[in-house]
Amino acid sequence: MINEIILMIILTGGGDAPVDASLIEVESVVECEDRAARAKAVFPQAGITYISHHCVTSSAEFEYFPHNDAPTGPQYFYDLRFNEDKTMLTDVVTYPSMAACNESAKGTCVLTYQKWIK
16 A cells, blocks of 8 residues: 655745755645745745745655755755646656756756655
8 A cells, every 4th residue: 555645845946046845744735735835934034936835645755854044965856746736746756967857857857955765
């Protein structure tokens, strides 16, 4: 049996910088929307450009989200693939670089500091 979770995915950055993804497991879609709204409210003061967020079901799990001002450590490049109405993360494809992801992506290429566990 596949164990599905609810995942809050917040996309920030863009422009000349790669799209950065924060991938956070939450208890419910209501919690996801609430937390995303609170994050969006503080992003302008922190100089963070909000792109979008998704509250999705997923069988993919990622390492804990480090709430660091300036993330450090390994960078991971993923092509996040969603179903048509973007309520489910259907696949995660790993790439060695953002350029490689952008060349063959079928979803949304992101940079994150969170390792895909399973």
